[in-house]
Amino acid sequence: MVLAQDLTKHYRVALKEDSLLATWRHFLFRQYRTVQAVEGVSFRIERGEVVGFLGPNGAGKTTTLKMLTGLIHPTRGQAVVAGHVPWRREKAFLKKITLVMGNKQQLIWDLPAWDTFRLNAAIYEIPEEEFKKRVRELSDMLSLTEKLHQPVRKLSLGERMKAELLAALLHRPEVLFLDEPTLGLDINAQVAVREFIREYNRRYGATVLLTSHYMADIAALAERVLVIHQGKLLYDGALEGLLERFAPYREVGLVLAQPLPKEALLPFGEVRVLEGLKARLLVPRERLTERVAEILKRLPVEDLEVREPPLEEVIARVYKIAPLAHTLEEV
Amino acid sequence: MRKARVLLSVYLAYMLEYRAELFLWALAGALPLILLGVWTEAARGGDFPLSPGEFARYFLMVFLVRQATVVWVVWEFERDVVEGRLSFRLLRPLDPFWEHLAAHVAERLARFPFVVLLVLLFFWIFPEARFVPEPLPLLLGLLFTFLAFLLRYLMQYTIAMLTFFSERAVSVEEVFFLLYLFLSGTIAPLEVFPEPLRTLALLTPFPYLVYLPAALLAGQEVDLLPGIWIMLFWGGALLLLWRLLWRLGLRHYSGQGA
């Protein structure tokens, strides 16, 4: 459904200086710097898959999505989305995809969301009856029904995002590109948006590629993740695999019977937190049983619990290791 | 006090950013009415091809044609690019050309009642300009006003394509606007242009944007024939240029701000 091969984008950024003289010089002989935003990214997503796209700020996620939706031409490489080359921008292609950007909105600010829906219905050539049916269906799924006739500027951030999703899905696209769709939303709204995306995927068999800086989104929606860092693809596979590969650790949570100095805990693992009687240690997976046994023998422990480390920490770790090992094979 | 001063100075700076536009817009809007006074006065004394009443009528029609053909798509397009809204337009299976065109037509409909009011006011002030139009020139005049709008829109939209390559597309439009002011017949009907200039002006697209429809509407004698071909030529040339710049522009577009 989505195929990217050696996808690469270099932006040319004009260097600018402040003085008047420099402005003139700039006008005559431009100096450029090249930003390698995406570098040789290849992957393949099957129909109906939900894939999470992870990476720190500036990693190249949005740039990749822009190429896959045909907004920009790649510097190098190929892509096929729903049977089309995106940047040819054929009508049939545009009708099969959508892009939602959490930091941008397409809704007309001063008019009710309903008017944007009407406009989109006309542009996408959706018949009147079908249009009304779809709005009803989608707004039910989003529990948004009463808000459609208020000016968009009077909606809350969460309601606006839901209306934004509705506008973007009215033409029932087969491939959804979602760029931080939960940006800035509170927990309830995040969960609602997440549930909605899952439901849409289930009902219509849509393919979803989604970026988010909230790991909960990724964990709830994506069976598979792509990790990109400095424009290069670092990982492509199941979310659990990411944990195994980058964080072969378990977290051991302790409740102590009496306060201890940090040094007393050091022999058992990496001390992440030590606050009063509570402590969290990272222990290599293969030594887990051995270490836990030792802890129980040597330390005054009231309670002990073994957990997976939080996904955020794993990801942070991935990004930290990444600059040292640039290709998949090396990691 | 300090608040007021800072607010004023910031907004003044903001307005001055647009000073060229503000000035030209205000000038262009009011110009026909000012010039009308000037030319009717002049016509009373001197030897001119048009009578004072004809001058008054011509400038009224210039005013109307301008109202019907005002175009600002280059500013809209530039804002779209800078703020990243162009990306949303590009995602839809409809060329943004049509969306902006629709917005212009809608604005025209909203403007219509005010224009009618202004015309009534005008006839009240200048009784010598009152006239009963002949049906054929009137229809032709309306048709050519519509064509003038399309040509003007196409011209500015083509200039807007430069936004893809430079941050100064609006300046290009301003230069064109100056040419437009002088050559379109906004300042004086082409009848009073000195000879070589008149022939030259008629080869540019500008007289067809104001002079031709205004003169038709005012019931003046006009030669349609070479004009239509010149108009068609410019229309075709701009069409090609637009498509070319659009294609090149999309390759260049980096989706900034989105």
Ligand SMILES: Nc1ncnc2c1ncn2[C@@H]1O[C@H](COP(=O)(O)OP(=O)(O)OP(=O)(O)O)[C@@H](O)[C@H]1O
């Ligand atoms: N239009 C542009 N022109 C020049 N450089 C750009 C442009 N857009 C992005 N970049 C640069 O390309 C790199 C990748 O940016 P991109 O927006 O793809 O990152 P991202 O992964 O989406 O980050 P974030 O999580 O912050 O949204 C960054 O270094 C950015 O500065």
Ligand SMILES: [Mg+2]
């Ligand atoms: Mg981004």
